[in-house]
Amino acid sequence: MAKSDTTSVNRKSDIISAAIAIFAEVGYFRATTAQVAERASISQPYVFRFFATKEALLLAALEASWNRVIESFRKVVETTAPELLETELVQEYVNIQMKYENEMLLQMQAQTIRETAIQQTMRSAYKEIRDLVLTAFRDAGVENAEERSMLFLARGVLCNVAVAINLPELMKG
Numbered sequence: 001m002a003k004s005d006t007t008s009v010n011r012k013s014d015i016i017s018a019a020i021a022i023f024a025e026v027g028y029f030r031a032t033t034a035q036v037a038e039r040a041s042i043s044q045p046y047v048f049r050f051f052a053t054k055e056a057l058l059l060a061a062l063e064a065s066w067n068r069v070i071e072s073f074r075k076v077v078e079t080t081a082p083e084l085l086e087t088e089l090v091q092e093y094v095n096i097q098m099k100y101e102n103e104m105l106l107q108m109q110a111q112t113i114r115e116t117a118i119q120q121t122m123r124s125a126y127k128e129i130r131d132l133v134l135t136a137f138r139d140a141g142v143e144n145a146e147e148r149s150m151l152f153l154a155r156g157v158l159c160n161v162a163v164a165i166n167l168p169e170l171m172k173g
Helices: 003-026 035-038 044-050 054-079 082-099 101-110 116-139 145-164
Strands: none
Touching: 003 035, 003 044, 003 054, 003 101, 035 044, 035 054, 054 082, 054 101, 054 116, 082 101, 082 116, 082 145, 101 116, 101 145, 116 145
């Protein structure tokens, strides 16, 4: 890859990272591309070089955040003994929450945005995670794999709420 191509990829990544932070801090609807540009230390027109709209930027930010979760879960599934799978997946999600809290807050916000493309992105991501976990649980011989998968996802959502509202008691149990 040529140096300018590498620089473009890095700048696009910087813009997505800045967008995740800004959207998490002030909310998608209150956030501006000018704020994202300032956080990324670039000009606002440069943001539009990569993303035609703020919605396109949000979609890229969501894709990056969901890909992190999906790839992390895939690694756990590929490297964990069946009897430890559920415990290790839970621990991996806790690690992701702690390290990438803004991404989790972004995903939570996106659940309430009614635009079709955003809803489709959220549906696809949840479906992919559910299918990944369900298949892994079935392959590992987890009893009631469907119910355990649903409870795993529900626990993740509850943990997100607990972190977002600073109520850690919700995660105990």
